[in-house]
Structure formats: C-alpha cells, structure tokens
Amino acid sequence: MKTPIVTDTTLRDGSHAVSHSFTPEFVGQIVNRLAEAKVPVIEVSHGSGLGGSTIQQGFSTHDEWLLIEQAVANKKDSKVASLFVPGIGTRPEILKAAEYGVDILRVAVHCTEADVSQQYFEQAKKSGLGTVGFLMMSHTQPPEALAKQAKLMESYGADCVYVVDSAGALVPESVRERVSALKDALSINVGFHAHNNLGLAIGNTVAALEAGADQIDGTLRGLGAGVGNAPTEVLVAVLNKMKIDTGINLTILMDTAEELVAPVFQYPNVIDRDNLASGYAGVYNSFLLHVREAAAHFNINPVAIIEELGRRGAVAGQEDWILDVALELQQKELVK
Numbered sequence: 001m002k003t004p005i006v007t008d009t010t011l012r013d014g015s016h017a018v019s020h021s022f023t024p025e026f027v028g029q030i031v032n033r034l035a036e037a038k039v040p041v042i043e044v045s046h047g048s049g050l051g052g053s054t055i056q057q058g059f060s061t062h063d064e065w066l067l068i069e070q071a072v073a074n075k076k077d078s079k080v081a082s083l084f085v086p087g088i089g090t091r092p093e094i095l096k097a098a099e100y101g102v103d104i105l106r107v108a109v110h111c112t113e114a115d116v117s118q119q120y121f122e123q124a125k126k127s128g129l130g131t132v133g134f135l136m137m138s139h140t141q142p143p144e145a146l147a148k149q150a151k152l153m154e155s156y157g158a159d160c161v162y163v164v165d166s167a168g169a170l171v172p173e174s175v176r177e178r179v180s181a182l183k184d185a186l187s188i189n190v191g192f193h194a195h196n197n198l199g200l201a202i203g204n205t206v207a208a209l210e211a212g213a214d215q216i217d218g219t220l221r222g223l224g225a226g227v228g229n230a231p232t233e234v235l236v237a238v239l240n241k242m243k244i245d246t247g248i249n250l251t252i253l254m255d256t257a258e259e260l261v262a263p264v265f266q267y268p269n270v271i272d273r274d275n276l277a278s279g280y281a282g283v284y285n286s287f288l289l290h291v292r293e294a295a296a297h298f299n300i301n302p303v304a305i306i307e308e309l310g311r312r313g314a315v316a317g318q319e320d321w322i323l324d325v326a327l328e329l330q331q332k333e334l335v336k
C-alpha cells in the first residue's frame with residue numbers, strides 16, 4: 001500500500017465542536033506542533049469554510065484571518081489548507097487566502113452539485129493554490145454518480161477529490177466501492193474524510209486506503225463536527241502497524257492531542273444517542289450543536305429532530321431547517 005498524504009483538520013472540522021472559538025494563540029501552538037511532527041497538510045478556517053462566521057453557520061469568536069496568519073507563521077515545511085464552500089465563501093476570500101499564504105483550497109459541495117464549484121477551482125488555480133474537491137454527504141449517492149461528480153471537479157482543475165462521509169454513515173464496503181469508483185474514473189488523487197458515528201472512522205479510512213486512496217484526513221483526539229473524525233494520532237499509529245511509513249512523529253501527535261487538544265473539548269466525543277442517531281439517519285454532523293440547542297429550547301427529543309432531518313434529506317447549509325423542524329414537532333406535540 002502506498003503512503004497517503006495526511007491532512008490534519010483539527011483546526012477546521014474541530015472548529016464545529018468548539019462553537020468556532022479557536023484563538024490565534026491556540027492555532028499557532030497546534031500548527032507549530034503538527035508541523036514539527038511533519039504532518040504534510042494542516043487545514044485552518046471556520047468549520048464551514050472561509051467566510052463561515054455568520055448567524056446561519058455560527059459566529060466565530062476570533063477573525064479567521066488572524067487564525068490563518070498564525071497558521072502560516074508556524075507551518076514550517078507543512079502546507080496550510082482552507083476549506084471553501086461556494087456561497088458561504090465568495091471569490092474575494094480566495095484572493096485573500098492566497099495573499100495570506102494559504103497553499104491549498106479545499107472546495108466543498110453537496111455531492112450532487114459539483115457544477116457550482118467550477119469558477120472557484122478556476123480562481124484558486126489562477127491564484128496559484130493547490131486544489132481539492134470535497135464531495136460532502138457521499139453516502140447519499142451511488143459510486144457511479146459520485147465518480148461523475150468527481151470527474152467534473154477534475155475537469156475544473158481539482159488536484160484531488162475526496163469522498164466525504166459527512167454523516168459518518170458509510171461502512172467499509174461502501175467506502176471501498178466509492179473510493180474504487182473514483183480511482184477508476186480519475187487520473188488525479190482520491191481522498192477520504194471520515195466521521196465516527198458508527199465507530200468506523202479508522203476502519204473506514206483503512207478501507208479507503210485498501211481501495212487505493214491517496215489522501216486521508218484526521219483530527220487530533222478526533223475533535224470534529226458531531227462525534228468527530230478519525231483521530232490523526234490513532235491513524236498514524238495504525239499506519240505504522242501496517243508498515244506504512246508516513247514520516248509523521250507519533251509521539252508529538254500523542255502529546256499534542258493529550259496536552260493541548262483534550263482540554264478544549266466542550267462535550268465528550270462518545271457515540272451517544274444523538275450521534276448514533278445522526279449516523280444511522282445519515283444526517284450531517286455539523287448540525288449536532290444546532291439540533292441540541294433547538295431541542296432544549298423547544299423541549300423536544302433531539303433524536304426526533306435528527307430523524308426528521310434525515311427523512312427530509314437536509315444537506316450542508318440548511319441549518320435553518322433545524323428550527324423549522326423543531327417548531328413543527330413542538331406544534332404537533334401541542335395539538336395531540
């Protein structure tokens with residue numbers, strides 16, 4: 001098996017789990033340690049990507065450009081990536097990312113909407129950035145349909161396209177099928193991004209590697225949306241056991257996860273009822289905190305909201321549906 005490129009996205013996916021409260025100092029410290037450990041790519045931005053600090057996605061406590069500035073100042077030989085969701089981010093943010101020294105733009109769209117990414121890939125390339133496509137909620141589409149969307153991203157200038165298990169709803173066989181379909185269809189790299197709702201983040205990432213994935217994601221201690229991601233330190237330990245040498249220093253990752261990341265958790269990333277219900281119903285993990293807030297406000301069971309969002313097929317960016325669903329459920333309760 002070949003050595004994958006590891007991206008650590010603690011400082012982006014993890015942003016969802018701490019209500020977008022990372023400080024510039026924290027980002028500087030974490031990037032410094034990840035770079036010292038020789039993690040090739042470090043992702044930093046609001047959890048919903050550049051420009052994500054809004055009422056809909058959740059306001060950040062600190063300007064993300066101050067976070068990016070710290071990341072770039074501490075990156076050493078690593079590359080800094082930022083996520084970009086078309087519509088949440090706009091073209092000026094791509095220009096600014098390039099000016100600030102970001103190396104890679106990861107353009108994330110719902111997995112049937114690759115066509116909205118064209119102008120952003122083209123701009124990123126023009127601005128000299130490396131480019132990654134993120135096909136979110138990949139469990140909702142069969143492998144052939146995903147491969148078609150990935151092919152579009154390749155034609156727009158993506159250097160790599162990821163199968164993104166946003167809801168943590170995939171099992172190893174369904175990961176293998178999707179990664180293989182992309183590998184067969186593309187001549188660029190294929191990546192895999194896991195969430196742990198079914199306890200399979202590491203297992204699914206190994207399945208992706210077995211199917212030929214070239215790039216994989218992790219977060220320190222698994223800090224990420226909902227129940228979180230594949231812990232980067234565990235991934236590196238597993239890869240070492242599999243005799244795949246990433247060149248990444250495991251001790252530094254373990255120490256950083258324990259000493260710096262564990263203390264910032266706002267809730268434990270265990271597969272509790274809400275997180276399992278989310279993975280089982282195929283609901284986007286970044287909805288978790290919004291769902292819990294609405295459930296508490298309207299005094300209803302969060303699982304009822306999650307299941308209804310699953311039935312309606314809510315996708316990233318539809319956070320406003322959570323309140324609608326909660327209100328409707330509460331009204332139904334009142335008329336019973």
Ligand SMILES: CC[C@H](O)CC(=O)C(=O)O
Binds near residue numbers: 049083167
């Ligand atoms: C809207 C960004 C989103 O959190 C991307 C991601 O990490 C995922 O879909 O899992």
Ligand SMILES: [Mn+2]
Binds near residue numbers: 013166195224
């Ligand atoms: Mn994610």
